Amino acid sequence: MLYINIWRKGFAKVMSDKGLLSKIYKESLAAVLWYSPSGWSCSEMLQSIIKNVWIPMKPYYIQVYWEIWVGIRLMGFIICKIRSADKKNKALKGLSPAPAHGHH
């Protein structure tokens, strides 16, 4: 993690020294790379998630819950079908002419 931090700061400094970055881009890059909230960068958060969530839960996600992933794909398929049917319905309603008002 320390090497990543040194690399991040070094990269930004090298890029700005070589004049490859405009002033505005340099300042926004500094804000993203250096001034992260509560001292955590995206890469550190990702490493923490991998270490604390993915590694302990890997056998569950891959082996135990395999059937649940299939169920999630089935649910996604159902949602897709419902949405496309709704879009077709709305397109058909838009195409059909509105009924006349004196019509009872």
Place this chain on the structure above:
Amino acid sequence: MNENLFNSFTTPTLMGLPIVALIIFLPNMMYPSPSRLINNRLTSLQMWLVQLILKQLMTVHNIKGRSWSLMLISLILFIGSTNLLGLLPHSFTPTSQLSLNLGMAIPLWAGTVILGLRNKMKKSLAHLLPQGTPTPLIPMLVIIETISLFIQPLALAVRLTANITAGHLLMHLTGNATSTLITLSPPTTPTIFTLLVLLTMLELTVALIQAYVFTLLVSLYLHDNT
């Protein structure tokens, strides 16, 4: 008044951005993860509760079924805490939305069915015909059992949605009636207020019972297929 009655069920937005995902992740922050051998009181109470629920739910299962313990415990804690948080005034209850409940019910039910078909196909298919059925009734009963199998996720989702929505609507109506009757007819207000208090207590119970029923049914489907 009609518009106000169903306003609490619309998905909340903040400056045009939907914040439903934040609300769904909110109960996660209430549960501290035990990090020591002997934890503080709150964590110990939480661990005791989880062990009690685990014993109730997972005793009947074999090794294959017990691999779903984490999923079932997470499910009951999520639904129970979401339902209870939804009883707070002016809050949004994610489990009152059919979309969320279907999103929970369909993958879990499909997971149990696919698990059964994959590992014990004969035993899973045998559930489509009850024991002792007369021979002439077999075709009709197989069709009926297949239909009841496919209705299971719908029933799971609609049961939870209907219970939570109906309870919230009743509380809203009774609260409105109480606040209106205070000015119109003060002698009847204590009766309606007592009804509101009893309804709130009922809704607290319903919130926990519905979480238990949802999880128990998923556990039952898992038991049938393992």
